[in-house]
Amino acid sequence: GAVVSQHPSRVICKSGTSVKIECRSLDFQATTMFWYRQFPKQSLMLMATSNEGSKATYEQGVEKDKFLINHASLTLSTLTVTSAHPEDSSFYICSARLAGHIGTDTQYFGPGTRLTVL
Amino acid sequence: DQQVKQNSPSLSVQEGRISILNCDYTNSMFDYFLWYKKYPAEGPTFLISISSIKDKNEDGRFTVFLNKSAKHLSLHIVPSQPGDSAVYFCAASARSNYQLIWGAGTKLIIKP
Numbered sequence: 001g002a003v004v005s006q007h008p009s010r011v012i013c014k015s016g017t018s019v020k021i022e023c024r025s026l027d028f029q030a031t032t033m034f035w036y037r038q039f040p041k042q043s044l045m046l047m048a049t050s051n052e053g054s055k056a057t058y059e060q061g062v063e064k065d066k067f068l069i070n071h072a073s074l075t076l077s078t079l080t081v082t083s084a085h086p087e088d089s090s091f092y093i094c095s096a097r098l099a100g101h102i103g104t105d106t107q108y109f110g111p112g113t114r115l116t117v118l
Numbered sequence: 119d120q121q122v123k124q125n126s127p128s129l130s131v132q133e134g135r136i137s138i139l140n141c142d143y144t145n146s147m148f149d150y151f152l153w154y155k156k157y158p159a160e161g162p163t164f165l166i167s168i169s170s171i172k173d174k175n176e177d178g179r180f181t182v183f184l185n186k187s188a189k190h191l192s193l194h195i196v197p198s199q200p201g202d203s204a205v206y207f208c209a210a211s212a213r214s215n216y217q218l219i220w221g222a223g224t225k226l227i228i229k230p
Binding site: 002004006032034042043044046049091093094095097104105106107108109110111112114 | 150152154159160161162163164167169207211216217218220221222223
């Protein structure tokens with residue numbers, strides 16, 4: 001149980017184009033999903049919290065107009081990198097929150113998406 | 119201001135021996151702690167967690183110990199196996215905010 005998928009796993013695009021990454025919780029409903037970015041040899045950096053049916057909450061320093069997040073259903077959140085530039089090349093990972101007893105929520109992660117912007 | 123610290127960037131352990139990964143935290147509001155394992159170019163995999171009402175949680179080869187007074191937790195893996203070689207992240211959350219605060223990770227290398 002608690003499986004999260006991401007699609008695509010790898011994407012290469014030209015500078016200036018937009019790329020959409022999907023995150024799905026396959027066997028549970030997730031009212032909250034998270035989008036992370038990982039730079040080489042660094043820990044995960046939380047970009048935004050995606051709440052079903054409402055606007056995403058972005059972390060400080062993350063451009064909301066560049067990284068569009070849509071949480072259209074309880075099992076799907078999408079991240080669109082708009083007008084991508086080479087510096088956006090990174091490993092993007094989503095997670096879905098599985099609610100447990102009060103204070104024991106666990107996040108389950110997707111396999112990640114490697115974005116390369118040429 | 120690192121609220122969750124993993125002070126050892128890497129750890130090398132002989133196969134079959136015990137691996138002990140450490141994590142310290144500073145925020146006394148944290149009440150739930152998790153360990154994740156991560157291979158390169160993959161998402162983290164949830165391993166084990168512990169609530170602040172406990173001081174030990176065991177699942178197979180993995181045991182997590184929590185010392186609230188010292189604000190310290192550790193993950194014990196015994197016996198260590200080659201497939202355990204990965205980066206291990208410690209994460210913490212507070213009941214009032216379910217966001218995870220991550221440590222920097224410790225790269226565990228299991229030597230044959």
